[in-house]
Amino acid sequence: xxxxAVISAQDRxxxxxxxxxxxxxxxxxxxxxxTEECEDYRFIPILWAVLAAFIVPLPLIYFTQIPxxxxxxxxxxxxxxxxxxxxxxxxxxxxxxxHVKREAARAMAMQQFLAHGLHLTEERTGVLIxxxxxxxxxxxxxxxxxxxxxxxxxWQGAMDRLVVEVKAGRFGEGLAAAxxxxxxxxxxxxxxxxxxxxxxxxxxxxx
Numbered sequence: 688x689x690x691x692a693v694i695s696a697q698d699r700x701x702x703x704x705x706x707x708x709x710x711x712x713x714x715x716x717x718x719x720x721x722t723e724e725c726e727d728y729r730f731i732p733i734l735w736a737v738l739a740a741f742i743v744p745l746p747l748i749y750f751t752q753i754p755x756x757x758x759x760x761x762x763x764x765x766x767x768x769x770x771x772x773x774x775x776x777x778x779x780x781x782x783x784x785x786h787v788k789r790e791a792a793r794a795m796a797m798q799q800f801l802a803h804g805l806h807l808t809e810e811r812t813g814v815l816i817x818x819x820x821x822x823x824x825x826x827x828x829x830x831x832x833x834x835x836x837x838x839x840x841x842w843q844g845a846m847d848r849l850v851v852e853v854k855a856g857r858f859g860e861g862l863a864a865a866x867x868x869x870x871x872x873x874x875x876x877x878x879x880x881x882x883x884x885x886x887x888x889x890x891x892x893x894x
């Protein structure tokens with residue numbers, strides 16, 4: 688899945704406008720990042736291949752008279768076949784356990800939060816909306832100034848809007864909708880103040 692094939696120039700413009708509109712009503716800072724995948728997960732197919740290589744020969748050992756040398760060859764062939772097939776891009780993500788994808792997305796979201804300085808805003812009011820396309824995961828991370836007043840569960844509404852639209856193939860609309868929900872929440876707790884300045888870029892960052 689190529690990121691540029693999913694996200695058009697119109698999508699980027701829509702996201703930029705959504706962030707600008709939301710930040711016009713709040714002192715919070717909203718930042719959006721999307722990545723094609725968080726990891727290559729190359730070790731996952733290998734682990735499944737090793738498991739298959741251990742299991743497949745067992746019936747041959749206990750229920751046949753096949754020579755050990757042929758069983759060993761069957762074991763090697765099983766490992767190679769599983770490793771190759773499960774490493775195919777269209778197959779690999781199907782065998783990655785959900786909790787592994789969830790933790791990878793969370794870790795990369797936090798990495799991006801720090802890398803782009805969302806923890807350095809003047810009032811600690813940065814919010815990251817992070818989307819991992821291959822993992823089909825989204826994360827919203829709020830800095831300490833926001834987390835002190837807004838329960839993390841509040842962001843679920845934004846996540847739901849994003850998921851519904853992205854599943855329907857409307858990435859730009861989904862991200863803009865999520866930004867709108869986040870903006871409404873920030874507006875209630877952190878209304879725009881005179882002298883507020885835009886501390887972070889409104890552009891969608893594509894990794």
